[in-house]
Amino acid sequence: CERQADPIRLRIADVLREYVNRDDELGYVQGMNFVAAGACLLTRSLGEAQEAFGRDMVALRPLWLPVFPMIDQGVPLLEELLRERDPELYQHMVGLECNFYVILPTAWWSCLAKWVPLPTFLELLPLVGREGMLGLLSATLLLLLFHRQELLRFSGLEELLEYLCNLSSKAPPERLLEMCEASLPAFKVRAARRGEGAEARRGGFLGRPGGR
Secondary structure, X not given: OHHHHXXXXXHHHHHHHHHHHHOOOOOOOOOOHHHHHXXXXXXXXXXXXXXXXXXXXXXXXXXXXXOOHHHHXXXXXXXXXXXXXXXXXXXXXXXXXXXXXXXXXXXXXXXXXXXXXXXXXXXXXXXXXXXOHHHHHHHHHHHHHHOHHHXXXXXXXXXXXXXXXXXXXXXXXXXXXXXXXXXXXHHHHHHHHHHHHHHHHHHHHHHOOOOO
């Protein structure tokens, strides 16, 4: 196993090195190793892995840009969706002082590799790489809903966080990819409306004649 892993590790390093050399604005690749590992495991050569990683990073790059815009936009939307779909679970997590800005970035920077077994991660990665924030949102929401009974059992934040940290060792929902694909159209509508609302609020202050 170790011998098989070593070429993959070397390829991951090559993929990341090549990417950082051509993305001057981002300038670093720390935390992107899960995406790079997925690209290497899903392809046969270094060239194919570099191409796959570059393609994924088109949509995922905002996860690592300064001020982390995907985190900033995605966390409130996830909270909103969870509150609507399962108010009991949402209120339970909030009642335990669960900070979504703490638990979600770690999961999202791994593209959910820390929340699902490896085969499921490799199945989801092309979707997440294609859809970016919406792919992460759909899978994250479905995973939280799938594990709701366990999450509702916990009476303390430490227990809940420990459970989330070990999600990758637990069986994922069946047909998770299929469910994510099915949920995407509604997510896109919601995200578009939220974006339009944000633009309208900015326009109401800065965009009207004489606005300062």
